[in-house]
Amino acid sequence: MDRPPNQEAPCISVREVSHRFQDMQALSGISFDIYPGELISLLGPSGCGKSTLLRLMADLLQPTSGEIRVSGGDPRTARLRREFGIVFQHPTLFDWRTVRGNIELPLELLGAGRAERDDTCDALLDLVGLHRFAGHYPWQLSGGMQQRVAIARALSLDPPILFMDEPFSALDEFTKEKLHIELLSIQQATGKTIVFVTHSIPEAAFLSDRIMVLSAHPGRMHSIFDVGLGARRVPEHRDEPQFHELVSRVRACFREEGEPRHERAV
Numbered sequence: 001m002d003r004p005p006n007q008e009a010p011c012i013s014v015r016e017v018s019h020r021f022q023d024m025q026a027l028s029g030i031s032f033d034i035y036p037g038e039l040i041s042l043l044g045p046s047g048c049g050k051s052t053l054l055r056l057m058a059d060l061l062q063p064t065s066g067e068i069r070v071s072g073g074d075p076r077t078a079r080l081r082r083e084f085g086i087v088f089q090h091p092t093l094f095d096w097r098t099v100r101g102n103i104e105l106p107l108e109l110l111g112a113g114r115a116e117r118d119d120t121c122d123a124l125l126d127l128v129g130l131h132r133f134a135g136h137y138p139w140q141l142s143g144g145m146q147q148r149v150a151i152a153r154a155l156s157l158d159p160p161i162l163f164m165d166e167p168f169s170a171l172d173e174f175t176k177e178k179l180h181i182e183l184l185s186i187q188q189a190t191g192k193t194i195v196f197v198t199h200s201i202p203e204a205a206f207l208s209d210r211i212m213v214l215s216a217h218p219g220r221m222h223s224i225f226d227v228g229l230g231a232r233r234v235p236e237h238r239d240e241p242q243f244h245e246l247v248s249r250v251r252a253c254f255r256e257e258g259e260p261r262h263e264r265a266v
């Protein structure tokens with residue numbers, strides 16, 4: 001419903017979803033579709049309900065009203081079928097387990113055998129560029145490396161969808177920009193659908209296929225931007241006028257009030 005008809009069915013559908021915390025209306029009447037292989041950013045000011053929306057899709061909260069479908073079922077069914085992985089702002093690794101031990105934990109809990117755990121872990125260590133550090137402990141790693149371990153762990157059961165809640169916001173600019181490139185190459189290598197919460201406009205503009213801008217109090221869908229850069233998202237793109245123009249147009253959303261709309265950036 002948010003973009004021209006696509007051959008594929010949406011893998012996530014959110015319909016008229018509202019959420020209330022006690023006496024606080026956090027989200028109101030949110031609707032959108034996300035298609036397989038898209039990288040979507042949920043962008044908005046602090047407190048507009050981005051994390052709440054992500055948590056509703058990930059079955060960590062239940063909507064007060066409305067409906068959410070993830071991979072054809074409700075979020076609970078999708079979670080039980082391991083249709084998604086989650087990466088939070090802080091990596092939440094187990095300090096007493098090595099990098100390999102952290103990445104393979106979900107497989108271990110499922111009872112997977114040594115050979116399967118090793119094969120999966122090796123592939124993921126390659127994917128996030130941490131093979132050399134497989135035997136290190138989290139406290140021996142930089143923040144960026146720890147977050148790469150958290151991404152690998154979230155991918156260990158090979159879910160088609162990755163939910164990411166401000167995963168890079170605690171990192172310095174240099175590490176963040178490096179991880180942006182890594183995330184895009186992970187997405188290109190794996191074809192995952194990624195839903196990425198951020199309050200950084202340049203981050204959303206650089207990473208996303210589409211940007212969903214939420215307004216606050218209560219959180220509503222304000223605008224949806226089609227970025228449409230695909231594989232052309234390379235570091236140099238950040239220096240191009242097209243990128244700055246998109247950032248300005250998205251920023252303008254936060255200066256104005258208005259009806260929800262759908263924009264095409266390129």
Ligand SMILES: Nc1ncnc2c1ncn2[C@@H]1O[C@H](COP(=O)(O)OP(=O)(O)OP(=O)(O)O)[C@@H](O)[C@H]1O
Pocket residue numbers: 021022024026044045046047048049050051052053199
């Ligand atoms: N468990 C909770 N109980 C009560 N209110 C909550 C709870 N979690 C979030 N809220 C409130 O709901 C609103 C939306 O919060 P949410 O964390 O989703 O916003 P956000 O856009 O992700 O913010 P930030 O960018 O600061 O993380 C805020 O006003 C917040 O105070």
